[in-house]
Amino acid sequence: MTVSEETLYSIANVLGGEQGVEVIKALKDKQDSTVEDISTATKIQINDVRKLLYKFYNHSLVTSKRFRDKETGWFIFQWRLQPELVEAYIHGMKQKILKKLETRLEFERLHEFYHCGNPTCPKTTFEVAMETVFRCPTCGEPLHRLDNVEIVEFLEKKVSEIKEELEA
Ligand SMILES: [Zn+2]
Known part of the structure; x- marks a missing residue:
């Protein structure tokens, strides 16, 4: 096996x-x-x-x-x-996950995010914030720049972990 x-x-x-x-x-x-x-x-x-x-x-x-x-x-x-193919199946799943994580990582890297501080409102991108003149599209409160360094670091860590597993 x-x-x-x-x-x-x-x-x-x-x-x-x-x-x-x-x-x-x-x-x-x-x-x-x-x-x-x-x-x-x-x-x-x-x-x-x-x-x-x-x-x-x-x-x-x-x-x-x-x-x-x-x-x-x-x-x-x-x-x-077909245990070898079970292995291939897992490999394929990991590749799919890797692709999703990389797409998300790129999105986080390329965008600035804004939030009003209200926990029930979603965060918005710079593009949306421009349109609403930096007001929350949901509640109308002023938007503040969100720091996504932690998310980016987390995603980078996950991506490199999966890459290592795939190369093993
Ligand atoms: Zn809001």
Whole structure:
């Protein structure tokens, strides 16, 4: 396994709830299981097992192999976990988060923010403050320049942490 069990189960839970976790556990116990095997092992209905497997398949957490049953001539599908792809999934998630943080960081760096001091009013950008002649667009009180150094530093720290994790 390239990812911890805990990580694997939490992804399964996000995608498929408690039943999702049960299905992943069953696949972990027995690779190359059929839908019927998993249903028997987890006591989850066959249709629900199938739905969960397709969901995991769409996120590349599981893969399937197809055989033709020599006696009946029907196709049999066997499912197995793809831990390397679970890793790729996490990597992809981190990249998405990184992109969001970088966009936010750039926004914070490029803008000056203003606030009236009233806790229920949102902060405004310099552009908005110019339009209202430095009055709060919500309550009309005078606006003051907000210091966003802490936010910028926090975002910079997060961005470098995630970058390090992605390069590890
Ligand atoms: Zn205000």
